[in-house]
Each structure stands twice: as structure tokens, then as C-alpha cells.
Amino acid sequence: MKLDDYPWLILPYQQLTLGILQQRAHHALLINYVQGSGEDTLIKLLANRLLCQSTEQLEPCFKCHSCQLFLANNHPDYYVIINEPNKQSIGIDQIRSLSSKVYEKSQQGNNKVIWIKRAALMTEAAANALLKTLEEPPLNTYFILSDEHNSQMLPTIHSRCFSYFLKVPKLEQSIEWLKKNHNLTYSDNELATALLLSENAPLSALALLAPEKWQQRKVFCENLLTTLPQNNYWQLAKTFDHEQFLERIIWFCALLSDALKAKQKVGRFIINRDQVTLVRLLATYSYEKITALYDLWLQARQHLLSINGLNKELIVCNVFAQSEVISNSY
Incomplete structure (x- = not known):
């Protein structure tokens, strides 16, 4: 865990x-x-610092017994709570067990740290x-709750916490980081596209730029x-x-959004900077056709994310069938 590897995390x-x-x-x-902005690295380093027995520096010392236990993933005063396998939620039994x-x-005679992921x-x-x-926290006990920026949490939990939003770096800084720290052979337009598709989160963009994944996107665009x-x-x-x-829904909706920007003569804001030909093709559609397709695909995404037990293949087939109906209607 080195902050030098993620320079945008230094100030936070x-x-x-x-x-x-x-x-x-x-x-x-x-x-x-x-997601993908280095959140886990930041939080682990914060937890390590809270458990570190040194009190004279911002970063953990990495040398004391507590730091050694933390680095070995064996610290008895460090608890990580996340939803159990095959479960969509964190249940009350997990919290009750934690509370006890x-x-x-503290087994190490210092602080205790509890990290609740996807709170x-x-x-x-x-x-x-x-x-x-x-409301009545035990002495020398620190809670870290984390989740994505668009997640919903009870207002009463919010009111008991100090809230902090981890900003993503600027686009230019992220492009520079990708170039400097990774052996990538992509153009600036491709790097910018990967970042914009990932809400400018560098680690998510890096995953998207993995050769196999990036090739999948290129093939998807070529087929379109x-x-x-x-x-x-x-x-x-x-x-x-x-x-x-x-994943294809995200890619296609971004292309449709770019087509609307192109129609409104604000092409400098497009996301898919490496797919200008495809964006121009979609921009020949009417506003009504583009927005109808966008709503259809986005609704399918919401169904796939929020409704358990639905036949995913059936949803996909319905989207393709309805897409053809929309294209024939406008």
C-alpha cells in the first residue's frame, strides 16, 4: 500500500x-x-494508521507489531464487514455479532477499527x-463505512458520521498516470474514452483497457x-x-448520449472519442429514436440490477426485439 502509486490519493x-x-x-x-478510484487502498491505509502504535507521522510506520499484524491480514482488532456470499444484503446478525x-x-491495547464495505x-x-x-461508541473504537457515491443510506446513519467524498482525479492527470505507470499502447483518445466510460476512475479504466476487454468493446462497436x-x-x-x-448496455447508452451531443453541436463533450464514425451514424437518427433506444436499454439495466430471479436471457432478447420495433417506428 504505497500512496506514491496513486498520487491523487495523497491529499485525501x-x-x-x-x-x-x-x-x-x-x-x-x-x-x-x-468505484475504481483507489478507495480500498485509501481505506486500508487509514485503518492501518489508526491501528499503528506510532503517533508521530501521517503514514503508518509499517514496523511496529500492530502494523506487522495488519500487513499479514491477521490483526485481532480489525474487522471487515461485507455481505456474505450469495446474499444481497448485510444482515442484522452480522451487526449484532460485531457489536458484541x-x-x-482491544487485544493489542490500542484502537479497534471496523470497516463496513458497501454499507x-x-x-x-x-x-x-x-x-x-x-450513538454510544466504545472508547478507542473507529468505524469506517464506505459505498459508492450514488448509494442510498439511512439519513440517521449519515447524521452520525463524518462524510467524505473521494474525488476522482482530473482527466489529464489520469491519462498521465496511465501512461507513466503502465505499459499501454493506446492513443490519448482511447485512454480518455476508457476513463470517461469509467467516470474517470483510473483503476476501473485500467481494467477496461486490459487487451481482451478493450478488444471486446472494439468488436462490439464494429458490429454496431x-x-x-x-x-x-x-x-x-x-x-x-x-x-x-x-457492460454492453453501458457502452451503447454512452454512444447514444454522444449522438445527442453531436446533434446539439457539443461534440467536444463526447465520451467515445475513438468511435467518431459510429457516433456520427447514430446522430443521423431522430431525437425521438435516440431517446427511445436509450430509455429502453437503460430500463433493461435497472431490471438486471434490481430484480432477482428474472431470466436474464429473456430480458436481453426483449431489448433486441424492442430495439428493432423502435428503429422501424421512427
């Missing part, structure tokens, strides 16, 4: 650890982030159980250039497995 880390150094750290910290532990004496996944009962602990003039979305369906559809 300094801001959050200053209170630790001055012995006035808030007992409950809520961190919201854009945090009131016990918005807590059920209402679990959140209310945690609320009681946050062929299938769109023919209005043959079923042909497009043959080019990828339905399990990959969520």
Missing part, C-alpha cells in the same frame, strides 16, 4: 489522517467514492442496530456499424453472451 489521505495525528479523529467516517466484539477490550447493503434492521453503537444500418439487432445478439449484456 492527508486530510483524513490529520485528525488522527491531532487525536481528534471522528469515531465514524463515511466515505463515498466512484467492539465492546470488548448501503445493510438492511434497515441492521442499520438501526449499528446506529445504537454509533454493421447491424445498425440493417436494423438487425438479433445479429448483434450473436456476438456476445447474455451475461455480458450489462
Whole structure:
């Protein structure tokens, strides 16, 4: 865990650890982030610093016994809570089990740290159980709650925490970081596209730029250039497995959004800077056709993310069928 590897995290880390150094750290910290912006690295480093037995520096010493236990993933006063496998939420039993532990004496004689990942996944009962602990926190016990910036959490939890939003770096800084730290052979337009598709989160963009993944996107765009003039979305369906559809929805909606920008003569704001030909093709559609397609695909994404047990393949097939209906209607 080196901040030098993620330069955009240096200032947030300094801001959050200053209170630790001055012995006035808030007992409950809520961190919201854009996924892939280095959030796990930042939070682990904060937790390490809270557990470190040194009190003279911003970063952990990495040498004391507590730091050694943390680095070995074996610290007895460090708890990480996340939804259990095959479960969509963090249940009340997990929080109750945690509450019984945090009131016990620290095994290392120092601080205790509890990190609740994807905190918005807590059920209402679990959140209310945690609320009681946050209202009367045990001595030398620190809570870190984290989740994505668009997650929903109970206002009562918000009110008991110090909230902090982890900003993503500027586009130019992220492009420079990708060039400097990774052996990438992409153009600036491709790097910018990957970042913009990832809400400018550098680590998510880096994952998208992995050769196999980036090639999948290129093939998807190439197939669109062929299938769109023919209005043959079923042909497009043959080019990828339905399990990959969520990602394709994001890619296609970004292209449709770019087409609207192109029609409004604000092309400098487009996301898919490496797919100008495809964006121009979509921009020949009417406003009504573009927005109808966008709404259709976005609705499918919401269904796939929020409704359990639905036949995913059936949803995908319906989207392609309805896309052809929309294309024939305008």
C-alpha cells in the first residue's frame, strides 16, 4: 500500500489522517467514492494508521507489531464487514455479532477499527442496530463505512458520521498516470474514452483497457456499424453472451448520449472519442429514436440490477426485439 502509486490519493489521505495525528479523529467516517478510484487502498491505509502504535507521522510506520499484524491480514482488532456470499444484503446478525466484539477490550491495547464495505447493503434492521453503537461508541473504537457515491443510506446513519467524498482525479492527470505507470499502447483518445466510460476512475479504466476487454468493446462497436444500418439487432445478439449484456448496455447508452451531443453541436463533450464514425451514424437518427433506444436499454439495466430471479436471457432478447420495433417506428 504505497500512496506514491496513486498520487491523487495523497491529499485525501492527508486530510483524513490529520485528525488522527491531532487525536481528534471522528469515531465514524463515511466515505463515498466512484468505484475504481483507489478507495480500498485509501481505506486500508487509514485503518492501518489508526491501528499503528506510532503517533508521530501521517503514514503508518509499517514496523511496529500492530502494523506487522495488519500487513499479514491477521490483526485481532480489525474487522471487515461485507455481505456474505450469495446474499444481497448485510444482515442484522452480522451487526449484532460485531457489536458484541467492539465492546470488548482491544487485544493489542490500542484502537479497534471496523470497516463496513458497501454499507448501503445493510438492511434497515441492521442499520438501526449499528446506529445504537454509533450513538454510544466504545472508547478507542473507529468505524469506517464506505459505498459508492450514488448509494442510498439511512439519513440517521449519515447524521452520525463524518462524510467524505473521494474525488476522482482530473482527466489529464489520469491519462498521465496511465501512461507513466503502465505499459499501454493506446492513443490519448482511447485512454480518455476508457476513463470517461469509467467516470474517470483510473483503476476501473485500467481494467477496461486490459487487451481482451478493450478488444471486446472494439468488436462490439464494429458490429454496431454493421447491424445498425440493417436494423438487425438479433445479429448483434450473436456476438456476445447474455451475461455480458450489462457492460454492453453501458457502452451503447454512452454512444447514444454522444449522438445527442453531436446533434446539439457539443461534440467536444463526447465520451467515445475513438468511435467518431459510429457516433456520427447514430446522430443521423431522430431525437425521438435516440431517446427511445436509450430509455429502453437503460430500463433493461435497472431490471438486471434490481430484480432477482428474472431470466436474464429473456430480458436481453426483449431489448433486441424492442430495439428493432423502435428503429422501424421512427
